[in-house]
Amino acid sequence: MNTSAPAPAHHLAQLNIATLRAPLDDPSMKDFTDALDPINALADASPGFVWRFIEDGEKDATNLRPFGEDLLLNFSVWEGVDALWNFAYRTEHLDFLRRRREWFEHMREAYMVLWWIPSGTIPTVEEAKRRLDLLRANGPTPEAFDLRTPFPAPTHHDQHA
């Protein structure tokens, strides 16, 4: 066995959905849409970023609405919780989270879910939806959790238990 700094066996998948207050081309959405490219570029360059969901041939996923006409989704994979936390909360991205009420409706249910995936794999939108439903039904569990209540990645032992 090679024990010198093995690649992590798991990566962290993240889904976050938001209900638009107005269509993306509405003037009220300008600050948000203007920030899409720079913030996506910031994510792509962040330590621990692995993958994000985009439309074929496009720069982002804003035209894809698998969960409903008004529902934007942000779907990505990170090396771990810290990598995602540091991007979400310790970069310019934080200011857009602070202002999210300007562009998105309040959602009574959980709108963000995290779960562990085998590294090297890419989760599907259907799987992401299933994880969000799990979080909404059961609260945070190792199968579906959030940044306030993170769970550690499964260990080798867990997988074969």
Add this chain to the structure above:
Amino acid sequence: MDHASIDAARALADPVRRRLYEYVAAAEGDVGRGEAADALGLQRTLAAHHLDRLVDAGLLEVTRRKVSGREGPGSGRPAKLYRRSGRELSLHLPPRDYELAARVLAEAVDRYGAEDALHAAARAEGERVGAGSGDIPLPEFLRDRGYEPEDAEDGLRLRNCPFHSLAREFPPLACGLNLELLRGALEARGEDGERARMAPAPGRCCVVVSKNNED
């Protein structure tokens, strides 16, 4: 009763130790015994004794680093360096738990989507805090409120977040509260509230106060 907090408070009752603690807490990087002793005009062994007492009390923590970059046998023992502990100590008598109350209130704001009300309340509180403080220089005003300001190219950076625990758990809420609080305070001092802006980075408060011509 929280014995660790009482022990920490007792450790700071010694004036030499208190000066050492304040020196290390305000330092940019980790502090060695010799540096602390020289800065405060103390004998090195006395400084070392008090620094280690502050470590025992949980107020400082120790890191070891080879200062010269030498490696391997014969390169000497790594220097003992001190920094402020990440542990939070608070002493409330009679016992109080404002942090728990803050967490519950933040959760309620989050669940209800009441960010606008939170921001408005924070700005109003900032105006109260800042009212009548226009004669106090801004860095001193911020220092008195626990922000530990330091000059940087982009303005006054705040090395300490007074709402650290809450900001770890509810970053957009706590940082939004903090930003509005500071904007309200600046305005009440007769300054431009927009000088306070979000500039999050690891290891410091999320807000930076831009320079104006007088600073």
